[in-house]
Amino acid sequence: MNANERELQSGHDIDHAKLVGGAASPLFLKSNVNLSGTSSKSQAGRLITARLREELGGASPAEWKAARQVAFRTTVLVLNTEPGMVCSMTHPDMPGGYGEFRVTSWRLNKHFSIDIQGRTTTDSLYDLVARSKPADVPASPVPVDPLGDSGVPAEPSFGISSRGLGDLIISAIGFPTLNNTTSIFAGTWKILYYDKTAAPTGRLASDVDPATTVVVVDNTSAFTVGKVYAIDREAVKVTARDTTANTTTVERAQFGSLAERHPGPKAINHLTTAMTLLRFQGSAATMGRTGTGMRWWLTPLT
Secondary structure, X not given: OEOOOOOOOEOOOHHHHHHHHOOOOOOOOOOOOOOOXXXXXXXXXXXXXXXXXXXXXXXXXXXXXXXXXEEEEEOHHHOOOOOOOEEEEEOOOOHHHEEEEEEEEEEEOOOOOEEEEEEEEOHXXXXXXXXXXXOOOOOOXXXXXXXXXXXXOOOOEEEEEEEEOOEEEEEEEEOOOOOOOOOOOEEEEEEEEOOOOOOOOEEEOOOEOOOOOEEEEOOHHHOOOOOEEEEOOEEEEEEEEEOOOOEEEEEEEEOOOOOOOEXXXXXXXXXXXXXXEEEOOOOOEEXXXXXXXXXXXXXXXX
């Protein structure tokens, strides 16, 4: 397919033109069709491709050779047949004894016989991926807003400190680069903590080195599979427990903590999770926890 002018779309089959006029001087049989109402040249191209193949009788030399124009008279049993319908016919004169055709003419005679005319159709007439087709045109990339973000920002950094009495201060939030940060106005913090004034969940029954994953504890039933616990500064996740042997299987060094040696009977504390949203601009956000002696003072980035 090729476009001649802004409102025109044309197409031809070079193989058929060479078959009719010869390889040295292909003969193109011209025909025009009005495609007003089509939404795009792409749609018009698909329509004229199918229409061209209908005129030629197929999409290959073998199908052109087997193409036929049919005309016959039949009875009123075909009253429900209309021009445009595709019908099949079994007859010795059809190539291979069988073929399909599209009805192009229908006439009811005065003695109630019906004259039918049609042209050969094949499935390939409407298979627009059969044989060669125009090269696909890649779509233009989506324009990027020069004042907006087009991706994920770099991982931010921040400071954390405590003034005592359970206060946790998050401050000095920043990014190593300002790329893709124009639309960011807040961040969500996930804080894991335990209350030092409460009794620990349990204790180690023996020393634990950095490579140990099966830990002997004083009371296995106090631990829950899937929960996270703190041993000193290390967070561990319980994946299994054996109440008979009083052991728990753990995943070490969770949430960026380091696997360390822990002597028994070191306390083990269940880590509670708290989520808080911190706006990077505006007044300070304060999150209070009642009953645990915990409180966070979140200092915004100035």
